[in-house]
Amino acid sequence: MKRILSIILALVLMLALFSACGNKGSKKESDTIKVGLLAPLTGDVAEYGIAVANGVRLYTKELNAKGGINGKTIELVEYDEEGDAAKAVLGYNSLVDQGVVAIIGDVTTGPTVAVVSESQADNTPMITASATAAAVTYNEETGQVYENMFRSCFIDPFQGEKMASFAYEELGAKSAAVLYNNGSDYSLGVANAFIAKAEEIGLEIIATESYADGSQDFQGQLTNIAAKNPDTLFVPDYYNVIALVAQQANAAGITARMLGVDGWDTVLDVVTDASLIEGAYYCSGYSTQDTREEVQTFLEAYKAEYNNEPNMFAAQGYDAAMILYAAIAKADADGKLDNETIISYMKATDMNCVTGHVTFDEFNNPNKTAVIINVSNGGAKYWGNY
Amino acid sequence: MLLLSQLINGLQLGSIYALVALGYSMVYGIIMLLNFAHGDIIMAGGYIAVLILTAGRNPVLAIILAIIGCVLLSVLIEKVAYKPLRSAPRISLLITAIGVSLFLQNMAQLLFTANARSFPNTVVIPAINFRIGSINISLTALVTIVVTIISMICLTLLVQKTKMGKAMRAVSEDTDAAKLMGINVNSTITFTFATGSTLAGIGSILYCCRYPLVSPTMGSLLGLKAFVAAVLGGIGSIPGAMIGGLAIGFAEVLVSAVGLSEWTDAVVFAILIIVLLVKPTGFLGRSMQEKV
Missing domain, CATH: 3.40.50.2300 (Response regulator)
Structure with missing residues (x-):
């Protein structure tokens, strides 16, 4: 019985091998x-x-x-x-x-x-x-x-360059403040690119403030920014942070237009009051509303x-x-x-x-x-x- | 002018820390427990308020229920987790407190997911700014400072003038002697937890108005900083917690005002280390006779 079984198994295996070969052979490259x-x-x-x-x-x-x-x-x-x-x-x-x-x-x-x-x-x-x-x-x-x-x-820094020239050329921005996350390559990279581009095209950066990754409190930095009174505030970070920044920027009396990057996507779902970021612009790789x-x-x-x-x-x-x-x-x-x-x-x-x-x-x-x-x-x- | 604006920021932030630090200090004063779950009580208060507010209910109702929720949760934790361990070594209590903190955080993550929810803060306190010269004060900051001052006056009156306050002071001074004098130690301890978490509930609403995102781990860093504030002021001391809270708030804001914003957390915890090395009793720890 055992012998018959092993012969059958061997046959099945051989068949499988042949059929595999057949498959490969039949394909016209x-x-x-x-x-x-x-x-x-x-x-x-x-x-x-x-x-x-x-x-x-x-x-x-x-x-x-x-x-x-x-x-x-x-x-x-x-x-x-x-x-x-x-x-x-x-x-x-x-x-x-x-x-x-x-x-x-x-x-x-x-x-x-x-x-x-x-x-x-x-x-x-x-x-x-x-x-x-x-x-x-x-x-x-x-x-x-x-x-x-x-x-x-x-790539990430590209967005910073885009937003700087967009602010200058399309929105007529004269002065900008940048608030970025010092603990994130993404935020830091975009902020540096924004600043470099802004200096190149003549958009004045009048305040640069940063915060540690995971911070919730930006009041100190935003109060410093408010004192300089920029017309644009660029905050390259993810939407959760933006919800907090928007609230505190308002409390600090900042009236500057806010600019953001693709991390802002879905920011409207978390911001407590959409009027806090009314008039803001951010860039993205793609939009379903694109006509x-x-x-x-x-x-x-x-x-x-x-x-x-x-x-x-x-x-x-x-x-x-x-x-x-x-x-x-x-x-x-x-x-x-x-x-x-x-x-x-x-x-x-x-x-x-x-x-x-x-x-x-x-x-x-x-x-x-x-x-x-x-x-x-x-x-x-x-x-x-x- | 800029300095004055920053000082107002510090006062607002410090007020919240002070409210939370009071809860730490009172509980420590009475049963020598560092209640690390205190920060997570604030998280619970935040979620209760968010749930009620997003259901479209009255903000006053939301505030009241958030505070009641904090009190009930805190009393429940005291009964279930801390009371059976009252005669156990203090290290067991401390470990239990950390366990409760982790439990609350994970429970919240299970119930509400790890995603942050936005707190409709403008429903509670409208986004109005007052301008005095070049100084900008938000209504939120004003309300926070005023509410904190009122809470502290009430607490001082409670501890100094009422019979329950007297019992609290007695129990914190000497539990056994208080028991012999006919003071119900258990109910006094429960009352202390309830008072501390009332302040936590108020702090929770004020915190959420300033930082309108509620997440399961929001209480952990806040709790730790309030703990530093309590140690700085002298843990176990009520006025110490107030002073410590304000000092930490000012320290944080001033550090970021001079442009070292990435260092704020580091500075706060450096303060803890320095206090523990140089003056472990804090500002008012030893000189206070009436520890609660």
Whole structure:
């Protein structure tokens, strides 16, 4: 009995082996182009990973439905790295072994940086939809730009520059005060960029105050700012802090117009009285109220596919796929679907995406317009792209 | 002028610390317990007020219920967690108090999630600013300072002039002797907890009017700073807690006024270390005969 069983088992195993071979053999490589998607689809940061992946899948599906790239179908090979840098590196190698021509990913900064240094050996073209740290495309210590790495989101300091020139040119600001979180790279980076840009264009910074991470009390700093009487107050931090700052700025008698960054998103849900931030402006990567055709088409398609509103990550994922596939299409048309050709076409990107018009600077960061949101009559209104 | 504005800020912040520090000091005075759950009572008061206010009820009702809620919770904690340990070593009581604090924080996180809720402060105190020359005073600051002064006068009268106050002083002086004199020690201790948490309830509303976000951990740093204030003033002493609270408030505001705002917390806790090293009894710790 045992012997019969073992023979049957051996036969089953052999059959499985043959069928696996058969699968591999039957695939016609020339009809598809494989693209990797590296993202945390489970785990702590899955929320971001899934949103990015949904955006990428949607664009891939749309493009394939329109005939793919020069008649070839894009095959998306997904790898779930669970938000872990070590698994992301494994995933990167696994995707490269499976013959992908390029990779969309990673999603969060830590794993992305790990994957980028791994990718230097084989130079696979990559684009991240959401990793905002400068270190993703640029090694500060060696001064080396990672030529194969691009991103479709803007980096943190970029927002500071945008808001400084927006305040000066569009709002006619003359003097500004900056209140920032000294314990947050995000807040500090944006504040420094704002100050540098302001000095460059002639917007006078008359007060710079900071606070420790986790502070609730800003009265001392705000009283100092009130004494200088600036016409603009720039506070780059997250919405919880803004709710407290807005209240205390009012109590300190500050009447300056408040300016913020994408961390302000949903600030109206936590601020006790919307009139405290009435007239404020903040920037964001994306707004569902954006009236541009790209955004509205994307919104409709996304809602039809997933039955919910796309957030910024989904929009940036969609854009990452759009930018990458456009470059692959051009390289494929040249008949040179190799790393260098794809990278050089990505570098030359100049196209309208959902989150704005994209070109890349020397650090492979997108030069694009930011969405400006205006708080008026107690609601967040889309002001326009700047 | 700027200095004067900053002093008003310090007075407002210090008033809140003083109200909270009083609760620490009174409880320590009577059963030698550092009630680390005191800060979390404030959190509970904040949530009660938020729930009532967001349900659209009268702010006066919200304030009264928040204070009653603080008192009931504090008395319940005293009965359940501290009373069975009255003859146990003081370290057991201290550990229990930390346990209660963690329990309250996690309970709040379970009930209300870790996300901060916004406190509709303008319903309680309208956002009105008064201008005197170049000095700006908000109505919130004014109300905070006035309410604190009134609370302190009431507390002093309670402790000095009433029979219950006399009992509190007696129990804090010598529990056994008080018992022999026919004072109901248990009810006196409960009353002390209730008084301390009434002040915490008032402090909670004033704190939320100034910092309109209620979160499960909002009480921990506030509680620690009020504890520093109580130690600075001399723990166990009522006037000491008032002076200590104001001193910590001024210290914080002045540190940020001179541009060292990242150092405010560090300065507060440095004060604690210096006081403990140089004068562990604080400003009024030893000279006070009537400890409550």
